[in-house]
Amino acid sequence: xxxxxxSDLLHVVHVTAEMAPIAKVGGLGDVVTGLARAxxxxxxxxxxxxxxxxxxxxxxxxxxxxxTTYNSFHDGNWVPTNAYRGLVSGIPVIFIxxxxxxxxGQYVYGGSYNELEAYLFFSRACLEWMQVTGxxxxxxxxxxxxxxGLPILYWDMYxxxxxxxxxxxxxxxxxxxxxxxxxxQLNKCGLDGSIYATVDKAVDDRTIGHNPERLCLLxxxxxxxxxxxxxxxxxxxxxLCSGWLASTLIQNRDKYCGILNGIDTAxxxxxxxxxxxxxxxxxxxxxxxxxxxFVQRGLGLGSEYNRPGNIASRITDxxxxxxxxxxxxxxxxxxxxxxxxxxxxxxxxxxxxxxKASDGRVEREFEALADMHNQGSSIRILLMYSEELxxxxxxxxxxxxxxxxxxxxxxxxxxxxxxxxxPVVRKTGGLADTVFDMDDQSxxxxxxxxxxxxxxxxxxxxxxxxxxSYYREKPxxxxxxxxxxxxxxxxxxxxxxxxxxxxxxxxxxx
Ligand code: ADP
Numbered sequence: 001x002x003x004x005x006x007s008d009l010l011h012v013v014h015v016t017a018e019m020a021p022i023a024k025v026g027g028l029g030d031v032v033t034g035l036a037r038a039x040x041x042x043x044x045x046x047x048x049x050x051x052x053x054x055x056x057x058x059x060x061x062x063x064x065x066x067x068t069t070y071n072s073f074h075d076g077n078w079v080p081t082n083a084y085r086g087l088v089s090g091i092p093v094i095f096i097x098x099x100x101x102x103x104x105g106q107y108v109y110g111g112s113y114n115e116l117e118a119y120l121f122f123s124r125a126c127l128e129w130m131q132v133t134g135x136x137x138x139x140x141x142x143x144x145x146x147x148x149g150l151p152i153l154y155w156d157m158y159x160x161x162x163x164x165x166x167x168x169x170x171x172x173x174x175x176x177x178x179x180x181x182x183x184x185q186l187n188k189c190g191l192d193g194s195i196y197a198t199v200d201k202a203v204d205d206r207t208i209g210h211n212p213e214r215l216c217l218l219x220x221x222x223x224x225x226x227x228x229x230x231x232x233x234x235x236x237x238x239x240l241c242s243g244w245l246a247s248t249l250i251q252n253r254d255k256y257c258g259i260l261n262g263i264d265t266a267x268x269x270x271x272x273x274x275x276x277x278x279x280x281x282x283x284x285x286x287x288x289x290x291x292x293x294f295v296q297r298g299l300g301l302g303s304e305y306n307r308p309g310n311i312a313s314r315i316t317d318x319x320x321x322x323x324x325x326x327x328x329x330x331x332x333x334x335x336x337x338x339x340x341x342x343x344x345x346x347x348x349x350x351x352x353x354x355x356k357a358s359d360g361r362v363e364r365e366f367e368a369l370a371d372m373h374n375q376g377s378s379i380r381i382l383l384m385y386s387e388e389l390x391x392x393x394x395x396x397x398x399x400x401x402x403x404x405x406x407x408x409x410x411x412x413x414x415x416x417x418x419x420x421x422x423p424v425v426r427k428t429g430g431l432a433d434t435v436f437d438m439d440d441q442s443x444x445x446x447x448x449x450x451x452x453x454x455x456x457x458x459x460x461x462x463x464x465x466x467x468x469s470y471y472r473e474k475p476x477x478x479x480x481x482x483x484x485x486x487x488x489x490x491x492x493x494x495x496x497x498x499x500x501x502x503x504x505x506x507x508x509x510x
Pocket of ligand 1: 025027325327354355356390409411412413
């Protein structure tokens with residue numbers, strides 16, 4: 001694809017805890033990779049700075065090489081730190097590897113080190129690397145609470161040293177996680193924690209009498225960044241109206257905006273996807289049927305009639321297959337997911353849940369559900385994280401279910417659509433900005449899925465039942481919808497320009 005280059009070129013450095021596919025837990029990883037790639041194709045210089053997690057598979061990094069060894073500060077000591085350079089999916093990445101225990105362990109999150117202190121260290125180590133190498137980007141783009149200490153360290157420390165040029169953008173992907181922090185922890189990265197215990201800086205507003213001992217990194221990130229972005233226009237409104245950070249956001253309203261996430265159409269492309277047994281696109285849709293059959297056979301769904309060579313296997317092609325690919329956390333509507341499993345089974349559909357729980361109680365609850373259902377022929381509950389399976393499931397699915405209680409943007413519905421899976425979603429946050437109901441006559445031309453509003457089971461049933469009826473009673477129209485949603489442009493090339501506008505509005509003019 002020929003993408004127009006921007007004339008005024010910037011150097012942008014993302015400082016982030018996640019990057020797809022090598023260190024991805026949820027949507028944050030996808031966003032960093034997708035936005036970075038879109039800005040690169042517009043001609044900008046982009047680097048991603050990422051902790052060198054022990055769990056990163058090195059074979060997924062191209063041209064990995066040690067760049068610099070330098071010292072960065074933690075808790076009164078200078079910690080020898082390596083900076084490596086490499087390419088991930090074509091994007092330049094700088095990996096920061098401290099010589100202490102930080103970022104060791106099997107997973108991106110949940111290691112045995114103190115996570116907050118590790119990310120504060122990482123934030124400072126990124127600035128220290130710029131200081132040591134003399135590299136000064138136009139924009140440092142930080143994400144979430146993990147790197148929210150960086151703007152504070154920048155303005156109150158490194159800006160007094162040698163860093164002059166960079167301006168800061170923070171993207172808030174999820175307001176629920178805010179980086180609760182003590183003064184002492186802030187002291188450990190070399191700041192004077194007591195300075196930040198005021199309402200206009202970083203004190204946690206929920207504590208009685210604004211307990212100066214309780215700080216909030218995300219609030220500091222909002223106050224100290226030049227621009228604040230969240231990931232959809234509807235979530236922007238929701239965050240201004242509710243939640244304890246609303247007052248901080250209202251005070252910073254003039255630098256706060258909502259930009260809908262895109263999807264990385266290089267990574268998510270059913271016409272080229274290496275994980276799929278058959279490729280397809282809106283014009284040549286046959287491959288999607290093969291993906292569905294492949295997944296059904298592989299997982300033993302509809303096993304009573306689905307045997308190779310058995311012409312009855314065509315029957316399973318007529319059974320609606322619903323997928324739900326998600327972190328299993330309260331935000332995602334756990335009770336609605338478990339209810340959907342029952343409801344889909346009762347109504348003769350098939351459903352696959354691909355989910356990972358971080359909480360032991362939730363994990364056990366879903367393990368029990370898996371034990372109950374996985375022997376049958378219509379439900380599979382797969383409790384793991386698998387990038388490969390996720391691609392196959394989106395491709396196989398007739399419908400993708402996203403019943404979130406709240407959802408800042410949501411990528412699953414957009415990825416699902418690109419792979420021809422019709423979204424059935426709760427009308428909240430970014431889901432409300434990307435899915436429009438098939439039965440709402442007022443906007444028939446953009447209708448692309450099924451919505452429900454309540455958080456009760458009845459509301460979900462209503463949307464699922466309408467989707468099932470449409471699928472079964474109007475197969476031709478369903479096919480038209482599938483082709484239509486595959487052609488919707490939810491790509492970053494559509495929205496990256498809005499980030500470039502934000503970057504340009506705050507950059508230091510020469
Ligand atoms: P969130 O960022 O809250 O997790 P999003 O919908 O924005 O939600 O992004 C979720 C991303 O993570 C999607 O790319 C989705 O496919 C992926 N994902 C979630 N759970 C899993 C899993 N268990 N295995 C593979 N991919 C997953």
